[in-house]
Amino acid sequence: MLFELKIFDYPNTYWFEYESNEISNYDLLQCKKIQNDNPLIFKLKKKVSEKRLLSYDFCFSDGPDFISPRLATLLANNKDFLKDVQLLDANVIINGQNHSGFKVINILRTISCIDMDKSDSEPILDYLPDGPKRFYKIVFKQDIEENFYMARCLESEGRIVMSDKLRQFFIENNVKGIKL
Template sequence: MMISRLMCGDVYPDSYWFQFKREEISVTDLMDCEKIHLKNPLIFTLNKKISEKRLLSYNYYMSDGPHFISPRLATLLKNNEEFVKEVQLLDAIVIINGQSHYGFKVFNPLRSIPCIDTDKSESMAMLTSQPDGPKLFTKIVLRQDITEDFWMARSEEAASCIIISDKLRQLLIDNQIKGINLKD
């Protein structure tokens, strides 16, 4: 099975980086692969002179916290029963120049799978005092011998790395999703 890293597309403008309002959860909470119960939606803000229409044509957005997706992509994925068994979609409000936009979501993959080819990837110890401890990957090469059937998961070796299956990649291509790198 072919797998890919979930990454922002090359054409994503730097001016579209949102600020994440850290209140109820942190980015590390999303790396636990467990359901999160929020009292309020997550909030992302952008205060820049930009074309709102062009910005809202994207389906995947970057922030200084978690990345998030458009209402269009959220609806597409919410209607996929298999996908929502594996990935919790957390509510998000996006505030652009003071104007609130609703229906955005943050991915919270509920499973992790071993998927990094540690022989071909490059990493270093996060703590020099623990050379066999947690690794910081400087180059990630994914294994292509994954037999598990999944839509989206976190990498067991590097929790910040989200991987997608070929069936999800194809769904994104078929629906002309903008903002995600879908190249081979």
């Protein structure tokens, strides 16, 4: 069984601005390892409760999404997870303070996971009927036998799915910021 990775209980005031331009969202959609020596920078312009914000394990931005140092440490010990995902260094600036240890998730795997016959979609561009789709209803395939932790959907590369074993890992470790 698989689950879509979705934001949950994450306040709008905690959305970061992506300050780096070395790696784009498009680069991350390619599902290829990225060489980068400098940490990616994220900044929060509004003054917020640092303690409350830093309690979230998944953080969201107008660029790539990233995870907390706590979750990065937990995931870095899982070699099977790291076959599907590359963790890129990130620093965040909150209330003028720099925080290191955060990681951007670069997903390295795609799987065919959307049942196109049961889902409701249409081409984004009329002249590309087999091109990218706009989905109104998504039904995931139930018979996926691939052994994976996290992947992008082949049919909609902006969507990220996780396996039940990763979802259970997140539940057991009280991961905050996504719907479980």
